[in-house]
Amino acid sequence: MKNNLTINDIAEMANVSKTTVSFILNGKEGISEKTRKKVLDVIEQTNYKPTLNSKRLYFQKSFTVAVVFDKSVPVFDNLFYFAVMNALLKRCMHYNYSLIYSEFSLVGDELTLPDNILDKDVDGLIFLKDIPLVLISKLHTLNIPFVIADDHSEHTSLYTVKADYQLAAYTAVHYLIQQGHRHIGFIGNMNLPAFYTQVFSGYQKALKESDLPLDLSWFFDKIQDRDTTETYIGQMLSQKELPTAIFCMEDFLAIELIRYLQKQGVRVPQDISVIAIDDIIISSQIYPSLTTVAINNEELGTYSIDILMDLINKKETHSITISSNNIVVRESVRSLI
Amino acid sequence: MKNNLTINDIAEMANVSKTTVSFILNGKEGISEKTRKKVLDVIEQTNYKPTLNSKRLYFQKSFTVAVVFDKSVPVFDNLFYFAVMNALLKRCMHYNYSLIYSEFSLVGDELTLPDNILDKDVDGLIFLKDIPLVLISKLHTLNIPFVIADDHSEHTSLYTVKADYQLAAYTAVHYLIQQGHRHIGFIGNMNLPAFYTQVFSGYQKALKESDLPLDLSWFFDKIQDRDTTETYIGQMLSQKELPTAIFCMEDFLAIELIRYLQKQGVRVPQDISVIAIDDIIISSQIYPSLTTVAINNEELGTYSIDILMDLINKKETHSITISSNNIVVRESVRSLI
DNA sequence: ATGAAAGCGCTAACAA
DNA sequence: TTGTTAGCGCTTTCAT
Numbered sequence: 170m171k172n173n174l175t176i177n178d179i180a181e182m183a184n185v186s187k188t189t190v191s192f193i194l195n196g197k198e199g200i201s202e203k204t205r206k207k208v209l210d211v212i213e214q215t216n217y218k219p220t221l222n223s224k225r226l227y228f229q230k231s232f233t234v235a236v237v238f239d240k241s242v243p244v245f246d247n248l249f250y251f252a253v254m255n256a257l258l259k260r261c262m263h264y265n266y267s268l269i270y271s272e273f274s275l276v277g278d279e280l281t282l283p284d285n286i287l288d289k290d291v292d293g294l295i296f297l298k299d300i301p302l303v304l305i306s307k308l309h310t311l312n313i314p315f316v317i318a319d320d321h322s323e324h325t326s327l328y329t330v331k332a333d334y335q336l337a338a339y340t341a342v343h344y345l346i347q348q349g350h351r352h353i354g355f356i357g358n359m360n361l362p363a364f365y366t367q368v369f370s371g372y373q374k375a376l377k378e379s380d381l382p383l384d385l386s387w388f389f390d391k392i393q394d395r396d397t398t399e400t401y402i403g404q405m406l407s408q409k410e411l412p413t414a415i416f417c418m419e420d421f422l423a424i425e426l427i428r429y430l431q432k433q434g435v436r437v438p439q440d441i442s443v444i445a446i447d448d449i450i451i452s453s454q455i456y457p458s459l460t461t462v463a464i465n466n467e468e469l470g471t472y473s474i475d476i477l478m479d480l481i482n483k484k485e486t487h488s489i490t491i492s493s494n495n496i497v498v499r500e501s502v503r504s505l506i
Numbered sequence: 507m508k509n510n511l512t513i514n515d516i517a518e519m520a521n522v523s524k525t526t527v528s529f530i531l532n533g534k535e536g537i538s539e540k541t542r543k544k545v546l547d548v549i550e551q552t553n554y555k556p557t558l559n560s561k562r563l564y565f566q567k568s569f570t571v572a573v574v575f576d577k578s579v580p581v582f583d584n585l586f587y588f589a590v591m592n593a594l595l596k597r598c599m600h601y602n603y604s605l606i607y608s609e610f611s612l613v614g615d616e617l618t619l620p621d622n623i624l625d626k627d628v629d630g631l632i633f634l635k636d637i638p639l640v641l642i643s644k645l646h647t648l649n650i651p652f653v654i655a656d657d658h659s660e661h662t663s664l665y666t667v668k669a670d671y672q673l674a675a676y677t678a679v680h681y682l683i684q685q686g687h688r689h690i691g692f693i694g695n696m697n698l699p700a701f702y703t704q705v706f707s708g709y710q711k712a713l714k715e716s717d718l719p720l721d722l723s724w725f726f727d728k729i730q731d732r733d734t735t736e737t738y739i740g741q742m743l744s745q746k747e748l749p750t751a752i753f754c755m756e757d758f759l760a761i762e763l764i765r766y767l768q769k770q771g772v773r774v775p776q777d778i779s780v781i782a783i784d785d786i787i788i789s790s791q792i793y794p795s796l797t798t799v800a801i802n803n804e805e806l807g808t809y810s811i812d813i814l815m816d817l818i819n820k821k822e823t824h825s826i827t828i829s830s831n832n833i834v835v836r837e838s839v840r841s842l843i
Numbered sequence: 844a845t846g847a848a849a850g851c852g853c854t855a856a857c858a859a
Numbered sequence: 860t861t862g863t864t865a866g867c868g869c870t871t872t873c874a875t
Contacts, residue, residue: 173566175867175868175869176868176869176870177868177869185845185846186845186846186847187846187868187869187870188845188846188847188870188871189844189845189846191869191870191871192845192870192871194869195870199844199845200844200845201844201845204844204845218624218625218626219625219868219869220566220625220626220627220868220869221568221622221625221627221869222559222562222563222566222568222627222867222868222869223563223851223867223868223869223870224868224869224870225559225562225563225851225869226559226560226562226563226850226851226852226853226867226868226869227850227851227868227869227870227871228851228869228870229510229557229559229851229852231558231559233570233604233606235604236607244588244589244592244787248787251581251588252581254607255581255609258607258608258609262620262621265621267570267572267606267608267622267627268606268607268608269570269604269605269606269607270573270591270595270605270606270607271595271604271605272592272595283599284599284602285558285604287555288555288556288557288558289555289557290557290558290559290604424791425791427793428791428792428793428795429793431793432793450581450585451788451791454758454761454762454765454788454792455761455765455788455791455792455793456764456765456766456768456769456792458765512851512852512853513852513853513854514852514853522861522862523861523862523863524852524853524854524862525854525855525861525862525863525864526860526861526862528853528854528855529854529855529861531853532854536860536861537860537861538860538861541860541861556852556853557852557853558853559851559852559853560851560852560853560854560867561852561853561854562853562867563851563852563853563867563868563869564852564853564854564855564866564867565853565854565867566867566868
């Protein structure tokens, strides 16, 4: 039961040269059916598997890509991206690539990348969500191909897979209006300006379409963390008139909002409806479960790898934006009609 | 700016042999300070990095380990393990190993493993949670080292890192008793018999210690999925007398329980307190946030890699059980005293 | 249609 | 203390 058969062993056993074996393994032309069968028989019997390490050396490639998380982002905020990872993995397997799990950090202006990236021991990188400029330029000097999945920036020189968040926001707010809501609040943050702009524009478009005004007393776009969330929600709840529904830029904001409303004795959706964008794992697990616009993380992952493979193989390729109007109706929105 | 410097280039530039360069790179003895400095200068100037691919071939190792998820387990149930992954990654980097993200599936008796495992393109594997017997024997015939993190089985021949769930359960229930609870329900499942046994024993021990009886009308250990959860909780709520607190085997059961109780208008913790084991990410995000016994996923990950490295390097090693009595007090338990 | 031989970038036994 | 040399297991060019 020796397990370390090499191509030489197979060649010997089949009475051919290793070139022949190699040709057969790689499906090349110019081998007679007879020898092909003979060799394949030996391979079958011995259960021989060529090792990748020789190929890696010969081709100067590692046949791995890394998905690189931002270490400074709390794991909770990354929930959305864990779903993407499964799509990445699936697509990598399709290309016979391995997917390595990795992370970078940027504290102050101190950028840290793992050794396997610095040593160029990966053929390409996938980032999730916008990445800082210093990282982009570092990657350019390293000359390593990368794709940003769920990018929100407006860089046109990068390879990205984006979701259409304007459409997603429009879809969410339009749904609220359909359900009879006329007083619709907004909760968001401006951490990612381009993202904010898209979402706000979708929100605004839906309001305008139905001749609804934008009421600033229910409009909070400077949420930073849990504390500011509480402060702003507190402010909103102290108004004489409350919105009947609140649109949140991201599920995780909505989850915090719901948590806070419940804490204050406000019932969701009886008193206030809540809707958001993303459809992260836990949105279906909280009470009330969250009505939201799903972002197709399967597509996000699949296209990212496709583009990255094109880059690795020096093929022509291009960025993609996926449509995002798939509303997932759950319990957090009440119908007023 | 040619990027593909090899050890030969460095040797040439420093006027030494590549052996010398190799020795210096690997910190071997027997090189004069003078040449060492000379070579290191060249390396510094050129920013030369040896590529791993040659080493991989020479050492017949890939310098990667894979963390292998069970594909059939819903992502939500894996939330606990995503936290472990960060510890795995950190420890892998410490050993200069890459961590590849991977999965297996077992449908019926059809076991599927990814090619990079079958081709032995990883040096070792980490599994999270108990794995099926067919997989264990497959791994043995493949002759690939593996460690099971958070195993609950009683196999003594495997390398595992376990948490002390008996202690965790005892800690949780003891805490409830300390808070004045005398009527404590139990919700769990028997999917993993050994796990169940441990947890039940901890629950029982805490009750017995305070001379509290085990009331079977509040005892449900056959939870399967959401539907059975609802059924059983329904049964429990229809009793004339209710427990003041419920202990759940896992956070995710507790989260479902809370969701269901709220749906029925039962307030947590005013009407019923809830406590569990795990401390998954979302337990702090729901309302009320969940009081639970944390399992130290940092240790779980770190020790798993340590053991795996010992196995890979053919060093003597042994399984570990980590202590687990760290209670995280949040909002879901009410004090009765 | 098949084989001989060189080489990918390292490590390490052996020689000097 | 340093250099020469032979691999590690593949792919591929060039002969035959």
